[in-house]
Amino acid sequence: MSPSTTEELLELPPKASEFKRFVRVFFGRKVVIFGTVVILLFLLTAAFAPLIAPYDPYAQNLGKALESPSREHMLGTDPLGRDELSRIIYGTRISLAVGIISVGIAAIIGMALGLFAGYFGKITNTVIMRFIDAMMAIPPIMLALAIAAALGGGLWNVIISLGVALIPTQARLMRGQVLSVKQADYVTAGEVIGASDLRIMTLHIVPNCLPPLIVLITLNLGVAILSEASLSFLGVGIKPPAAAWGAMVNDGYRYLLSNPVLSFAPGFCVMLIVIAFNLVGDGLRDALDPRLRGTL
Amino acid sequence: MAHLLEVKNLVTEFRTDRATVRAVDGVSYYIDEGEVVGLVGESGCGKSASQLSVFQLIASPPGKIVSGEALFEGEDILKYKADSEKMREIRGGKMGMIFQEPMTSLNPSLTIGTQIMESVMLHLKMDKRTARELALELLRLMGIPDAIERFYQYPHQFSGGMRQRVMIAIALSCNPKLLVADEPTTALDVTTQAQILEIVKNMVKKSNTALLVVTHNLGVVARYADRIYVMYAGRVIESGKSKDIFAAPRHPYTVGLLKSVPRLDEPKGRKLVPIPGLPPSLSSMPGHCAFYPRCSYRVDACKQKPWPELRNVGDDHYTACALDMR
Amino acid sequence: MADEPTTDRDRNILEVKDLKMYFPIVRGFRRRVVAHVHAVDDVGFAVKKGETLGLVGESGCGKSTVARCILRLYKPTQGQIVFNGQDIAGLTRSQMRRLRHQMQMIFQDPYSSLDPRQTAGNIVGEPMKVHRLFTTRHEYRERLAELFRMVGLDPSMEDRVPHEFSGGQRQRLSIARALATDPSFIVCDEPISALDVSIQAQIINLLQELQEKLGLTYLFIAHDLAVVRHISDRVAVMYLGRIVEITHWKDLYENPLHPYTRALLSAVPIPDPTIEEMRDHIILKGDVPSPLNAPPGCAFHPRCPSARKECRETVPVMKDVTGTHKVACVLF
Numbered sequence: 009m010s011p012s013t014t015e016e017l018l019e020l021p022p023k024a025s026e027f028k029r030f031v032r033v034f035f036g037r038k039v040v041i042f043g044t045v046v047i048l049l050f051l052l053t054a055a056f057a058p059l060i061a062p063y064d065p066y067a068q069n070l071g072k073a074l075e076s077p078s079r080e081h082m083l084g085t086d087p088l089g090r091d092e093l094s095r096i097i098y099g100t101r102i103s104l105a106v107g108i109i110s111v112g113i114a115a116i117i118g119m120a121l122g123l124f125a126g127y128f129g130k131i132t133n134t135v136i137m138r139f140i141d142a143m144m145a146i147p148p149i150m151l152a153l154a155i156a157a158a159l160g161g162g163l164w165n166v167i168i169s170l171g172v173a174l175i176p177t178q179a180r181l182m183r184g185q186v187l188s189v190k191q192a193d194y195v196t197a198g199e200v201i202g203a204s205d206l207r208i209m210t211l212h213i214v215p216n217c218l219p220p221l222i223v224l225i226t227l228n229l230g231v232a233i234l235s236e237a238s239l240s241f242l243g244v245g246i247k248p249p250a251a252a253w254g255a256m257v258n259d260g261y262r263y264l265l266s267n268p269v270l271s272f273a274p275g276f277c278v279m280l281i282v283i284a285f286n287l288v289g290d291g292l293r294d295a296l297d298p299r300l301r302g303t304l
Numbered sequence: 305m306a307h308l309l310e311v312k313n314l315v316t317e318f319r320t321d322r323a324t325v326r327a328v329d330g331v332s333y334y335i336d337e338g339e340v341v342g343l344v345g346e347s348g349c350g351k352s353a354s355q356l357s358v359f360q361l362i363a364s365p366p367g368k369i370v371s372g373e374a375l376f377e378g379e380d381i382l383k384y385k386a387d388s389e390k391m392r393e394i395r396g397g398k399m400g401m402i403f404q405e406p407m408t409s410l411n412p413s414l415t416i417g418t419q420i421m422e423s424v425m426l427h428l429k430m431d432k433r434t435a436r437e438l439a440l441e442l443l444r445l446m447g448i449p450d451a452i453e454r455f456y457q458y459p460h461q462f463s464g465g466m467r468q469r470v471m472i473a474i475a476l477s478c479n480p481k482l483l484v485a486d487e488p489t490t491a492l493d494v495t496t497q498a499q500i501l502e503i504v505k506n507m508v509k510k511s512n513t514a515l516l517v518v519t520h521n522l523g524v525v526a527r528y529a530d531r532i533y534v535m536y537a538g539r540v541i542e543s544g545k546s547k548d549i550f551a552a553p554r555h556p557y558t559v560g561l562l563k564s565v566p567r568l569d570e571p572k573g574r575k576l577v578p579i580p581g582l583p584p585s586l587s588s589m590p591g592h593c594a595f596y597p598r599c600s601y602r603v604d605a606c607k608q609k610p611w612p613e614l615r616n617v618g619d620d621h622y623t624a625c626a627l628d629m630r
Numbered sequence: 631m632a633d634e635p636t637t638d639r640d641r642n643i644l645e646v647k648d649l650k651m652y653f654p655i656v657r658g659f660r661r662r663v664v665a666h667v668h669a670v671d672d673v674g675f676a677v678k679k680g681e682t683l684g685l686v687g688e689s690g691c692g693k694s695t696v697a698r699c700i701l702r703l704y705k706p707t708q709g710q711i712v713f714n715g716q717d718i719a720g721l722t723r724s725q726m727r728r729l730r731h732q733m734q735m736i737f738q739d740p741y742s743s744l745d746p747r748q749t750a751g752n753i754v755g756e757p758m759k760v761h762r763l764f765t766t767r768h769e770y771r772e773r774l775a776e777l778f779r780m781v782g783l784d785p786s787m788e789d790r791v792p793h794e795f796s797g798g799q800r801q802r803l804s805i806a807r808a809l810a811t812d813p814s815f816i817v818c819d820e821p822i823s824a825l826d827v828s829i830q831a832q833i834i835n836l837l838q839e840l841q842e843k844l845g846l847t848y849l850f851i852a853h854d855l856a857v858v859r860h861i862s863d864r865v866a867v868m869y870l871g872r873i874v875e876i877t878h879w880k881d882l883y884e885n886p887l888h889p890y891t892r893a894l895l896s897a898v899p900i901p902d903p904t905i906e907e908m909r910d911h912i913i914l915k916g917d918v919p920s921p922l923n924a925p926p927g928c929a930f931h932p933r934c935p936s937a938r939k940e941c942r943e944t945v946p947v948m949k950d951v952t953g954t955h956k957v958a959c960v961l962f
Contacts, residue, residue, distance in 0.1 A: 197743055202726075447915075
């Protein structure tokens with residue numbers, strides 16, 4: 009038949025386990041490990057908040073208002089005597105929930121819009137992209153603000169408004185990726201073998217568009233959390249007495265000189281989680297690159 | 305008499321964190337004035353890397369010319385630093401090079417005229433007016449119609465074949481003594497390829513320039529080269545007069561190449577005899593002959609000895625195979 | 631254009647008639663169509679079952695566009711594409727999908743024709759899944775292993791990703807994928823141009839062996855005349871969207887008629903210095919024109935060494951010189 013297959017065999021290096029390789033590339037950089045650890049810690053904090061928090065975050069104690077950090081209240085108390093640390097811990101739940109759900113909504117809807125616009129082109133593309141352009145004309149935070157204000161504040165309205173505000177960037181990026189992936193011969197091959205549009209889109213196009221989108225998603229997680237904080241700070245976000253980090257920054261704003269911890273602590277948490285998500289996003293993008301597959 | 309260019313035992317390595325790759329592994333060749341020499345091999349054999357080394361255009365790191373000499377007009381130019389004035393004088397002045405991809409070798413934001421003039425003014429120290437006239441003359445010689453209009457146009461306004469002609473014009477503008485053409489026509493259509501090579505051949509004959517053609521196309525070397533060097537895995541494995549090598553190749557790789565390529569003039573029934581397997585990975589070379597796994601003439605002894613040096617098997621005909629294949 | 635004898639044994643598997651493919655040039659904000667690029671113009675030919683028709687030409691000649699029209703990746707502007715007796719030129723996409731298992735394609739670039747995120751096995755097996763060819767998993771895996779072996783690859787490589795294979799091995803995977811649905815017709819679009827010389831022969835031989843073994847019909851597109859002549863039974867030469875000459879492979883070298891074919895042949899060097907010395911070199915003037923700026927009349931006339939006045943005025947029609955040799959030139 010054709011030249012000996014045993015010779016062909018000898019050329020390929022032994023197959024490294026996919027998973028091991030993924031793990032190796034992902035944890036290859038120390039900063040990525042750092043980011044992962046931070047996110048895990050925040051996730052655990054959110055999950056086990058009731059067990060970790062020393063006090064009830066809603067329990068007011070006006071007699072002990074605005075205390076400085078002490079052994080009993082490690083981060084002090086807020087203007088209504090509530091334990092700052094406990095509120096930060098419970099705040100993790102809100103921030104993560106808002107971040108993950110709103111970005112999830114934006115990603116699913118945005119990627120779907122970008123996929124259809126890019127794959128089908130012509131009228132579908134024009135309609136979708138003009139709509140997206142209109143949305144992008146307004147800065148995301150203003151868009152979120154407008155929607156949140158219109159719907160009234162509250163957790164779910166914030167999530168919806170942020171989700172909607174993040175759709176345009178997801179859609180745009182997805183469309184760009186789809187357009188470039190569509191050029192590849194393997195997509196044409198899909199059509200030649202008779203695969204349906206749905207199959208080509210889900211099996212061939214979407215997976216090959218993912219790497220930059222994953223980075224965008226993790227970036228957006230940070231943006232969402234930050235935006236929630238801004239919205240709450242501006243008063244249209246999560247309403248008190250909910251322990252949202254942004255609202256906490258707002259509450260502590262007046263006491264910046266006397267009790268700086270009240271604003272700095274939640275602010276620091278926002279910063280930390282945003283950085284962590286960015287680092288993890290980088291790591292994921294590198295680890296998912298198929299070109300690094302198979303090489304030891 | 306000294307050769308115009310004589311390369312002796314050139315070794316160039318590329319170092320990455322994973323491995324050190326010897327792209328050029330002790331390569332020697334020469335070319336005399338007015339000769340056309342072909343350097344033949346497939347991708348990864350080191351033919352381009354050796355030229356870039358001689359011109360000191362190797363990016364370092366990760367590349368490094370480890371040892372060897374390149375005697376141009378008797379003087380070892382490798383002893384000059386890559387960015388020294390002496391090297392820059394020679395490169396583009398006395399030695400010219402044409403690259404494979406004309407689009408990326410021309411500056412997209414400068415007009416063609418400017419680029420030709422730049423070269424001439426730099427090497428021949430001409431004033432602008434003389435340079436401009438020379439540039440226009442060159443464009444006409446290259447068969448580019450409406451040379452005056454074209455002079456002011458940009459690379460993207462030219463087709464691939466035209467751009468390659470401009471590259472040749474630039475390379476020849478300073479009357480180099482040696483012109484190296486690295487896969488000059490691979491990106492071009494067949495009829496354009498014939499045009500370009502014909503132009504180069506004529507220009508080179510007129511000015512007695514030496515021409516070194518680096519290519520994987522055996523037909524091109526058969527048509528234009530007087531002598532050829534065949535490379536594999538970083539080394540020269542056969543060299544000699546073009547007619548001798550094609551008539552009686554003395555290395556199994558050369559034999560394999562010739563048998564595996566279809567020819568316009570052969571009878572239909574001839575089945576192509578491919579070379580089985582794949583070229584070796586340069587980062588993990590065995591101590592013995594690198595062609596061994598794919599060689600149809602091999603014997604056990606080939607695996608036990610180190611890769612043979614070139615030996616004389618005829619009038620200026622050398623082979624790196626220890627076996628007598630006749 | 632199809633006048634091949636249609637006895638049972640000499641059936642035409644494909645007949646292309648008066649094929650035209652024009653692409654609109656769109657300008658401006660309102661996307662007005664200002665002109666059309668005549669990528670393919672009045673192309674007609676037939677391919678017998680089991681034979682290989684070679685399609686040669688240089689850049690802009692339209693050979694790839696013809697291939698894509700035949701496979702209905704484009705909807706032709708005009709013309710008929712009769713495949714196994716059925717005109718597929720006007721079918722809808724879903725109607726086409728049902729026929730696709732009979733006609734497949736091998737692509738030029740081994741690096742972009744395989745989905746980098748799929749395993750080799752999934753890539754080769756996908757056509758079978760799409761057309762639901764197997765009821766049991768066992769049959770599917772058997773067939774998959776058979777396909778791998780047919781192209782000279784070890785079936786155990788099925789869970790590797792394309793990136794781990796060499797260029798030549800990837801082309802083998804491409805071929806295996808094309809064979810998965812047991813097609814009768816395969817379009818090979820420059821299948822070896824991107825491969826090293828010593829690997830090209832491996833793939834050419836593989837394609838020929840498979841043709842013999844499975845009774846395949848090929849449309850073989852390439853710019854390398856020597857390769858095309860080697861593998862084809864008949865060869866069609868294209869220039870700027872039209873076929874200028876169709877002939878039996880033997881005639882192509884021994885008796886080329888069209889001036890362009892002669893120039894093309896003379897431009898292909900033969901790896902033999904003694905023979906090369908004796909050959910005539912026909913060097914054409916000018917460059918291959920772009921389809922956007924096609925010269926009037928016979929598109930080749932500005933570069934043709936034998937051009938006459940009438941060449942600028944009329945487009946030559948395809949004429950029969952002998953039964954199998956056709957040429958589109960006023961000289962004949």
